[in-house]
Amino acid sequence: MGYEFDRDTAVTSTGAGTGTATGTGEYAASLAPGWMIGGGINGGYLLAVVGAALRAASPGKPDPVVVSAHYLSASVPGPATVSTRVLRDGAGPGSLASLAAEVTQDGVPRISALATYADLGRLPDDVRTTATEPVLPAVEDCVPSSLAPEDFRRTSPLLDRLDLRLDPAHAGWAVGEPSGAGEIQGWLAMADGREPDPLSLLLALDSLPPVTFDLGMPGWAPTLELTAHVRARPAPGWLKVRHATRNLAGGLFEEDCEVWDSAGRLVAQSRQLAKAPRSRT
Amino acid sequence: MGYEFDRDTAVTSTGAGTGTATGTGEYAASLAPGWMIGGGINGGYLLAVVGAALRAASPGKPDPVVVSAHYLSASVPGPATVSTRVLRDGAGPGSLASLAAEVTQDGVPRISALATYADLGRLPDDVRTTATEPVLPAVEDCVPSSLAPEDFRRTSPLLDRLDLRLDPAHAGWAVGEPSGAGEIQGWLAMADGREPDPLSLLLALDSLPPVTFDLGMPGWAPTLELTAHVRARPAPGWLKVRHATRNLAGGLFEEDCEVWDSAGRLVAQSRQLAKAPRSRT
Numbered sequence: 335m336g337y338e339f340d341r342d343t344a345v346t347s348t349g350a351g352t353g354t355a356t357g358t359g360e361y362a363a364s365l366a367p368g369w370m371i372g373g374g375i376n377g378g379y380l381l382a383v384v385g386a387a388l389r390a391a392s393p394g395k396p397d398p399v400v401v402s403a404h405y406l407s408a409s410v411p412g413p414a415t416v417s418t419r420v421l422r423d424g425a426g427p428g429s430l431a432s433l434a435a436e437v438t439q440d441g442v443p444r445i446s447a448l449a450t451y452a453d454l455g456r457l458p459d460d461v462r463t464t465a466t467e468p469v470l471p472a473v474e475d476c477v478p479s480s481l482a483p484e485d486f487r488r489t490s491p492l493l494d495r496l497d498l499r500l501d502p503a504h505a506g507w508a509v510g511e512p513s514g515a516g517e518i519q520g521w522l523a524m525a526d527g528r529e530p531d532p533l534s535l536l537l538a539l540d541s542l543p544p545v546t547f548d549l550g551m552p553g554w555a556p557t558l559e560l561t562a563h564v565r566a567r568p569a570p571g572w573l574k575v576r577h578a579t580r581n582l583a584g585g586l587f588e589e590d591c592e593v594w595d596s597a598g599r600l601v602a603q604s605r606q607l608a609k610a611p612r613s614r615t
Numbered sequence: 616m617g618y619e620f621d622r623d624t625a626v627t628s629t630g631a632g633t634g635t636a637t638g639t640g641e642y643a644a645s646l647a648p649g650w651m652i653g654g655g656i657n658g659g660y661l662l663a664v665v666g667a668a669l670r671a672a673s674p675g676k677p678d679p680v681v682v683s684a685h686y687l688s689a690s691v692p693g694p695a696t697v698s699t700r701v702l703r704d705g706a707g708p709g710s711l712a713s714l715a716a717e718v719t720q721d722g723v724p725r726i727s728a729l730a731t732y733a734d735l736g737r738l739p740d741d742v743r744t745t746a747t748e749p750v751l752p753a754v755e756d757c758v759p760s761s762l763a764p765e766d767f768r769r770t771s772p773l774l775d776r777l778d779l780r781l782d783p784a785h786a787g788w789a790v791g792e793p794s795g796a797g798e799i800q801g802w803l804a805m806a807d808g809r810e811p812d813p814l815s816l817l818l819a820l821d822s823l824p825p826v827t828f829d830l831g832m833p834g835w836a837p838t839l840e841l842t843a844h845v846r847a848r849p850a851p852g853w854l855k856v857r858h859a860t861r862n863l864a865g866g867l868f869e870e871d872c873e874v875w876d877s878a879g880r881l882v883a884q885s886r887q888l889a890k891a892p893r894s895r896t
Contacts, residue, residue, distance in 0.1 A: 399867070400685070400888050402685070402840060402842055404681070404683070404713055404729045404730075404731065406702055406703045406713050407703065421685070421687055421724055422687045422688065422724065428866070430839070432685055432687050432727070443702055443703060446702055446713065446715060446729055447729075448728075448840075449685075450685065450839055454865070457865035457866050457867070458865055458866040459865070460863070460865070461863070461865075462830065462863040463861065463862045463863065463864060464796075464797060464860075465862050515745070516745055549743065558680075558681060558731055559683060559729075559731060559842070561683055561840070561842045563869055563886075563888050565862060565865060565867070566864065566865060579745075580744065580745050580881075581744045581745075581746050581846060581884065582741070582743040582744065583742040583743070583846055583847065583881070584735065584740070584742075584846060584847060585709070586680070588884055590871075600862050603862065603869055603886075605842065605844075605884075605886045607680070607731075607844050610741075
């Protein structure tokens with residue numbers, strides 16, 4: 335528990351529920367203020383807390399393969415309860431478990447999620463990826479998020495947890511010159527040196543600034559729904575993270591994200607539907 | 616109820632549950648054998664049945680905006696029960712409701728889903744789509760799915776419900792010559808002339824043959840999870856449907872689908888994670 339991420343996603347069984355192997359479980363979590371960004375708790379961190387509870391509820395199948403999370407209301411720092419339920423539990427190597435989770439704070443529903451868990455190390459090792467790895471300038475030529483304006487940093491301690499280096503080609507919004515493409519990419523590591531694993535990929539998938547920044551629409555873009563696919567255990571080292579939108583309409587936009595590890599493997603993908611900021615240039 | 620789709624997705628409240636405005640509901644459905652393909656019930660049809668029950672449970676917010684469905688076991692033709700639960704219900708124009716649904720047959724869990732519903736006609740009318748409409752040959756120059764081999768058609772009555780015309784550029788797998796690109800697209804209409812609406816878009820998003828066919832991997836590709844985004848009410852007429860995969864690995868592949876209406880608008884998007892067929896050429 336030497337790392338911030340592990341400490342702040344830790345959950346403890348309350349003993350309620352019918353047990354972990356099948357049936358229901360209940361876990362106490364503490365949502366840490368250090369993962370706030372622009373006044374709200376980062377959705378990827380919240381997804382990782384859900385993921386940690388589901389891992390505890392899924393013995394022998396430690397890895398998230400799919401997590402679909404619907405964000406019902408804005409979580410706040412402090413205690414939270416994650417209730418879990420096993421929907422299906424397969425047997426044998428490479429088998430899958432399906433689970434449901436609900437996060438509440440003082441009885442208020444925050445997040446409802448459905449998930450499939452497995453042991454990623456026991457899935458077949460075939461790979462036929464046609465996706466191409468993001469091309470990024472060298473880490474030292476990218477824009478560190480620590481360069482964010484001081485007033486933004488004050489409400490965004492998340493920036494101190496992450497070592498995020500943005501591709502300058504899609505960081506012009508920071509100086510009032512959005513590219514208009516609706517795309518942001520960069521290098522990602524944990525500031526304290528924790529190496530990536532399947533759980534932290536859930537955070538990585540929602541760690542970049544909203545793509546709407548690159549469309550000239552500053553402001554918060556709350557996630558309605560985010561589905562994460564974790565496709566492989568990541569190699570140690572820097573992650574490449576890229577996300578983009580193709581369809582902003584009806585006050586909503588989809589945001590597709592992918593995470594590549596240092597071995598050049600596409601290790602996680604996500605799509606979310608978020609509310610577009612009301613302001614625009 | 617003159618159309619097959621409406622008749623076969625109809626649900627009836629059983630009277631169980633606490634009522635429709637908030638709380639829980641229970642609906643009886645009948646899964647019709649006419650929507651089977653290759654021996655299993657089409658996942659898009661099942662999603663539409665779930666969507667119909669959620670619509671009944673969500674008064675004033677008739678349209679699916681997001682539906683995340685996890686497929687737990689193979690549904691079979693016959694009676695099914697859809698249990699619904701309202702998780703959150705917003706007030707005011709453009710407001711959203713979040714709901715959960717579970718489909719069971721004889722007590723066996725088939726599908727668990729989370730959804731957001733709204734009145735799509737009351738969302739803001741801004742559109743900033745950078746996605747580009749699929750380019751397809753004329754309908755009459757595409758390959759009708761009615762040309763499928765007779766032995767496949769026998770276990771695939773779905774082909775009689777849909778008027779599906781595939782782009783010949785990605786239909787070579789039908790004659791043993793897959794393009795290898797992992798992409799399939801075509802025109803879609805209901806065979807009986809029913810016009811598209813938000814509910815039928817849930818079917819449209821899972822109506823094409825698996826993209827693995829185009830990778831030279833024939834065989835069934837069962838969906839683990841499918842998240843559908845319905846972004847606008849479709850105009851009458853032919854739909855363009857396109858889907859593709861970028862990452863087949865670990866025995867799983869993602870499949871991104873988009874549906875465009877006859878007015879040239881991107882009306883629905885989905886991503887699913889499915890099991891790759893074991894056979895391959």
